[in-house]
Amino acid sequence: MTVEGGITGECEDKKRIGAGEIHELLRDRICLLEYAPGAMLREIDIATEFGVSRTPVREALQRLSIEGLIEARTGIGTFVTTLDPTQLREVFDVRIELAQLFGRLTARAATPADVALLESLLTRANSLEEKFDLSEHWQINHALHFAISDLLLNKTFLETWHNLYFRAARVWYDMSRGIWPDAVRLLQLEITDLLTALRENDIEAIGYIKRNYIKFCWKRISSRQHL
Template identity: 40%
Template sequence: MARVVKLKGQTPRPAAKATAPRGQASDIYLTVRDRICSLHYPPGTFLGENVLAEEFQVSRTPIRQVLQRLEYEGLVETKNGVGTIVSGVDFREYRDTYNFRLRLSEMLGDFCSPLDAPQALERIESLIPRANALLNGPRNFDEFWSVLHELHFAINELIRNKELRQTHDRCYFQASRVWYNFVRDLWEEEVEYLNRELEECCRALRAADMRALGLVQRNYISFGLARIARFITG
């Protein structure tokens, strides 16, 4: 039986201001997806077509397209007589997603060019002071996720194969939905691991070793899965 992770005392957070250009379904999709994965829309949240259409100043047609795509990815579900709601979090499926991410990371070296390493290195090095500040400063979850997302984007943009890049991005955000809920309980450990991951990514990029970069990501995905499994089982 699949284990559904219950979000602890989670209430909807204020949604980020819509920035999607009028009529751009792809941008609306990214905005709504990010809200779901960051728990601005926690499981059970009703997503009304009319409300979203009014917010993004579009007809309901692109909103339906967005919701259909999110349903295909397992982030929302449609219930008769209710409408579209954000789906629950199944830990078994989450674990499967993480295991798939492990394999994807092992492949990165075959689809990233060493020529792109300097630019990625510059981006990731700029994240180190921000991550260091989280070690001794007050808990700042928004900053933590901002750093983590920017690390993901820096690595994701190195992938030259479009299909792999899109899959890598989608799996990251699917997994992050569960991750958001556990970081509050594992804060000190997570910040420490984030700093270590940044340093090791930079070390691989300085050597222009893209295979090593993929293995760094693979290792930290594995570490994260083990920490969450340990937390859930007590």
């Protein structure tokens, strides 16, 4: 492919990006703290970056607002939200309770591909012992969240489950910098436990494992923030 052809292809790719993809990219940046709490998001800047009109950007921002990740302040602009201690506790309380519903909702059977995916994530998690890499830590947790969520067939439940995960994620990943060895150890143990349940095709056990590890994360967050 010529250089000219490559550039044209890149521009066309950018023009084809939709509101859903923009929403996911912005959401991930918020969770990775690339957009810090309180940061202003400008429609024109985002539209320019992705080579689109403001319409899909507005749609993406509206979804983020519904999810509680950003807020529009009349006459001022759109900002990344923060979670005060009460809100943070409420988010984790609900996540802990929701996790226990896994075994009570319709789910598909686990497959060898599901097991292989978690095995690959465990290998990646083990490599984190060698060096601090917040982005890789996020990517592994992100993939793990969706790998487990993919087992469930209840879309209404999943909407809430995903939303609360992303609202809490940025707090946990930010804290991981200060408790790196412990954060990695928790991730390794969680994937190991989930693998055992997955191999046994025990969806109810998966729910209780998620509940336990959400509680472990909350315990560390609350102790360090004196909540």
